[in-house]
Amino acid sequence: MIPILLDGVVQGLQLALLAVGITMIYGLGGILHLAHGQVAVIAGMTAALLMGAGLRPLLASALGVLTAGLFSVAMDLTLLQPAYRYRGEERLLLGLVLTLGLAFLVDGFLTFRYPEVALTLRLRTPSVVVAGVTVRTASIAVSALALAAFAALAAFLVGTWLGRAVRSLMQNEVGAALCGIDADRTRTFIVGLSGLLAGLAGVAQGLFSSLGPEMGTELTILALIVAVVGGVRSLTGTFTAGLLLGVVNTFASYLVGTYITLIFLLWVALVAILVRPQGLLAYWT
Amino acid sequence: MTPDRPRVQVLSLLASGVVLAVAPWVLGGGQYVFRITTVMLTYATYAVAFNLIFGHTKQLFLCVGALAGSSAYLSVVLVRDLGWPPLLTVGLGILFAAVLGGFLSYVAVRRGLGVIFVGIVTLAVSLMFQNLLLGLRRYTNGETGIVTQGLGIGLGRYPVASYYAFLGLLLLALVVYARLMASPAGLAFRALSGDELAAELAGVDVTRYKVLAATVGSGLMGLTGALFADYNGFINPSIFSLAHVDIVVLIVLILGGMRTLMGPVVGAGAFTVIDHLVRPFGQVTVLVYGAFLIILFLAFRDGLVPALRRAARLPVP
Amino acid sequence: MTGVLRVDRLVVAYDDIQVLHEVSLEVRPGEAVGVIGPNGAGKTTLFKAISGLLKPRSGHISWEGARLDGLPAHAVARRGIVYVPPGRELFPQMTVGDNLTLGAYVARAGVHRRLARVYDLFPRLAARRPQRAETLSGGEQQMLAIGRAVMARPKLLLLDEPSTGLAPLVVAAMYRQLTTLQQEGLTVLLAEQQVPLALSFCARIYVLENGRVVLSGPPQALLGDPALKRAYLGVDVPP
Secondary structure, three states: HHHHHHHHHHHHHHHHHHHHHHHHHHHHHHOOOOOHHHHHHHHHHHHHHHHOOOOHHHHHHHHHHHHHHHHHHHHOOOHHHHHHHOOOOHHHHHHHHHHHHHHHHHHHHHHHHOOOOOEEOOOOOEEEOOOOOOHHHHHHHHHHHHHHHHHHHHHHHOOOOHHHHHHHHOOOHHHHHOOOOHHHHHHHHHHHHHHHHHHHHHHHHHHHEOHHHHHHHHHHHHHHHHHHOOOOOOHHHHHHHHHHHHHHHHHHHOOOOOHHHHHHHHHHHHHHHHOOOOOOOOOOO | OOOOOHHHHHHHHHHHHHHHHHHHHHOOHHHHHHHHHHHHHHHHHHHHHHHHHHHHOOOOOOOOOHHHHHHHHHHHHHHHHHHOOOHHHHHHHHHHHHHHHHHHHHHHHHOOOHHHHHHHHHHHHHHHHHHHHHHHHHHHOOOOOOEEOOOOOHHHHHHHHHHHHHHHHHHHHHHHHHHHHHOHHHHHHHHHOOOOOHHHHHHOOOOHHHHHHHHHHHHHHHHHHHHHHHHHHHEEEEHHHHHHHHHHHHHHHHHHOOOOOOOOHHHHHHHHHHHHHHHHHHHHHHHHHHHHHHHHHOOOOOOOOHHHHHHHHHOOO | OOOOEEEEEEEEEEOOEEEEEEEEEEEEEOOOOEOOOOOOHHHHHHHHHHHHOOOOEEEEEOOOEEEOOOOOHHHHHHEEEEEEEOOOOOOOOEHHHHHHHHHHHOOOOOOOHHHHHHHHHHHHHHHHHEEEEEHOOHHHHHHHHHHHHHHHOOOEEEEEEOOOOOOOHHHHHHHHHHHHHHHOOOOEEEEEOOOHHHHHHHOOOEEEOOOOEEEEOHHHHHOOOOOHHHHHHHHOOOO
């Protein structure tokens, strides 16, 4: 039981890492980012290509993550600008279509140009015994990575001026402007940060199994479900939802089998959304 | 002359009916042309239904494929396993889709789900449908699908007649749409799509009209799906998948122009042309799709019909 | 030119509806200037244009000699003009302390000293420091909004109808604090529905009616003018 639970938590952390970017981009920019999974894939593919060129895995991964961040910033400064000229629902719709188009672009390009390339990171010690339980080193590495990232994010949001600005923008755009906060610049920064986090999640996936160019859509859908269950504007909600759905997913695949697992996961998500449409922790953020 | 005058609408319907009737012949006829034009008609019909559900009542139903597919599979399996007459099973398929769509809408309205949530919920339904088809192998034959030759009304055998059958279906759908929009329900829809809360406060029964739109739209999708199953000769999960139906319908409607009468038709036509142009690119198809999507939406933000209105100074409905 | 706000023949319109018709006014450093007028006269529109939330159709706004019109709201705030809108625009799920701290985003040096000063001015806020802004009463939220504005070390404070919806005692307390701040040198441009408050607080008044300045001058010079009575009552007074 315990190993499965631990596995679930690890997967949950990965999901949360992926979903948090979507939550932030929606909270600040009012756009649902349908190419988020592709950003994670870009990180993985870049790392894989660099490793193929001879770079050390750690350096290649770091550069992959950085590439994902830069790509996201470029996307915000170019593709998304037309969407930002609108507000509310029109912005959402246009952003949806533009990011969907981008997802196709990236998918098409990667599967066409590098169909055989995939990121697989193998660790020197496959497993370790901790307190009598055999744990995969990959699990420890991913958990540590994800927790460190979340801790850094939390520290950033609470302790820095820019982080406070981000929080304020998520709550009241006008109020933030009146305090002298530049919404556009802050938003671009957050899009970049989300890209970095997605890239991290993508690289982490490479630690567990492999990350290939075709995984973009699946990752985006998972991230969307987690973000929505957590309440698309709540960061702590997304974190919790990720953990919850990760655990559910792992238990379900252990008990039932892959096809039914996905259906089960979706049912849980559906129930969560129906019971708490505002998001899991809507009253407690 | 404004776009919503009955005379303008009737004229447009007649004009498009004539154009579409001769189009395949003008394009050279032959199996390939009739095939892609028939498929175009199905997309247009789906888009009319989607226009009602999403365009007018803001319900982002990302389960068009699931609704059409469930009706299709249901009607095919009932004929194959129980020997029931095809027309009955198609009717049952329509009923099933309509009830499912109406139910989803009802639940969403009662729970006060916003646009995105409805999108995610229906997305989940779509994925569930796909997984169900694969899981219920015994009935659905999983990924391989079911051959529907001889299991339906026999559309598949007559490509030319089928084209006109689907054209009739599209025109019927458009007439239903136009009548609905001209009725009190249409007024309610217009109020809803502006400001739902204000409409509610003004006394519009939001639940009733949203569910109505969803039910009618879903039934239409079910009808189209079941007929397409018959025409196509076989069905498999991929035919009714997100990528093959939902995304295309979304593009067709937004490209053509939401909340317009001719939008679905114009959009489907434009999409079919693009699809045809992109095909020879082979492997890079998806990439080119993405690029087209981006360019088109940056150029025609409201859609082609409003752009046509402005450019030609015509009240295109 | 330090601290001088000059509005010159400002025209603001929403689509086809013109709201401000060539409004001109001036605020000099250290002054308390009031804008009064009936509902719909255009006071908030004027303030929104100055603060950068609205773009004027034509006319100039200059601040310390440089053009202000056309700048986005956050840039105007950075120049030292802080707007407290009628909706307050607080951050509802953030604490009182966080709201105030964010006010100092453009003036981070000496934040803690200024926080202490604001808590001195508004002891009620100090008592509610860890509470979320949305749990505060109307009066406390107004004080929080003003406190947040003060945290920005503004050169010019734009106050839009601060007394709206507040009990008289609360209003009186608020104006006492504003007077303190004003005496310390804070320049204030105030829009008020409650005319007596404006008359007693401000050194100069502009009367706005249907988007035009119909009267201006020190309070004593305005007394007895029918335009003032119209601003008071919002109705037409027979001569």
